[in-house]
Amino acid sequence: MISIGMILGALLTAAPAFAQSIAEKVEACASCHGQDGRPGDKSIPIIWGQQAGYIYIQLRDFKRGDRKNEIHPTVSSFEKVDMLAIAEYFAQKPWPDLGQPRAPKHIAQQAISAEHSVGCTGCHLDRFQGSGTTPRLAGQSREYLAKTIADFRTRTRGNNPGMTDLMLATPVDDLAALAQYLAGL
Template structure:
């Protein structure tokens, strides 16, 4: 299996995040073998190694597929992830997406933010209509990401990246985040992280 001689870091949204275990490129193999490479950062039990790494167990299948595809094409910029998926093809993306979507989302028990933070979050969310795509309980659907119960630091970094243009594989999200005040991003992230996952949780 090809070894990638790079610094042991993974850039989740354009910001490099320590992840010393994911230094091997995934190659066309069984989905179980490929999933073990993913577990180096995303966790053996679905709990990521770092707070800035997304939970992918139980994430929506279509969304996972699109992100793998975009990492390979370069539409989503991430040097480490691009190297990891370099040896994969469309069928591999579909198999991995199906595999992780079929697992149970880890129960992280993130705390609810204070009432004033929640109020700021709900006002900002309502102003840009997040629920029109991510649905009322933020479970997402199909190619739209589940946000409920996701790690707040990852959510904050992702929204920031869409806002400043360092992540650009979804123009609609970029436009929406530019309409949100920077000070509102952290309250939104903390609120979304505290929400319960509906169905399929550990």
């Protein structure tokens, strides 16, 4: 016979257990994504202050195997509710300043003219801040941006065929200029 007291007791013990499991899960991310939001390795992206919808989609895609990476730990045990909570947790952190230099004028001009012909900010929004499931690019690690753009082109990153098509349609030297320009924003 299950009493109301037993149900309440189970609910009360489940709530802190859930909170603790999220805290434990995000602690594991810091070893790569940084205790203060600055990843130790430049090929690892900033996730502090990234758009929550975007973080969630990436975790979902890592779990599904639509986005593959040999370094990234598996998130196959994560439930949707965990991934949404983790995404919200990181989105609320302040975006860290990696102190990357501004692109020199001729690189910035090349990037801006490529941006105008493709219309990147139509999706990534003004000043590349992103929104919802579209990521912030401003101030992201230059090495990571260059790597993930190359991965879209080779379909090593195959989770968004639309971005792959766009990256394939953009000249390689324009993309290099964009990575340098975006990192310095």
